[in-house]
Amino acid sequence: GIQVEQSPPDLILQEGANSTLRCNFSDSVNNLQWFHQNPWGQLINLFYIPSGTKQNGRLSATTVATERYSLLYISSSQTTDSGVYFCAVEQAGGGATNKLIFGTGTLLAVQP
Amino acid sequence: GAGVSQTPSNKVTEKGKYVELRCDPISGHTALYWYRQSLGQGPEFLIYFQGTGAADDSGLPNDRFFAVRPEGSVSTLKIQRTERGDSAVYLCASSSSSNEQFFGPGTRLTVL
Structure with a gap:
């Protein structure tokens, strides 16, 4: 099956800093989503981005499907950005399922 | 509107x-x-359910796990003869025709 790898595994930032999180996947995908899992465990939708670039406030994301990677940019980080960031993909040609395969996650800690 | 809801939020069983x-x-x-x-x-x-039917149950670990969605809305995940290894957070998600998945807060299951 498809492999989804995220880097870096851990990241510590000072408040106000910028960061880039990367997601590599090993096969073609129909869909790609970025999530933020907050300290209470809730998965929060950030982007639905199988291709192209999107921006939402301080966050933006770019997926280059032909090169099998996606990037999540966080600018002017805040302590509330802390948590785990997951990339999840739906493998193309997967038949009747739309199941998401999650990456290993990036644990982000933003210090005041 | 209301998001995905899951009950109970915590379940401890033997x-x-x-x-x-x-x-x-x-x-x-x-x-x-x-x-x-x-x-x-x-x-x-x-x-994964599409309507009332299970379109893909390939992720169920064994036959102790079963899920239903009799009216195409609410779903129940059923676990028989629970084992300590079943302890985890069980998450539910739903999507419309756009395929973007939205997650509930999860049920934390602890098997003693």
């Missing part, structure tokens, strides 16, 4: 007991998914 976990999807979402998340890992797919 080894060998039967448990039921409930998921209420976003109104109008025809697709419903169950995932399981163990500590320090990303969610893993269990089963």
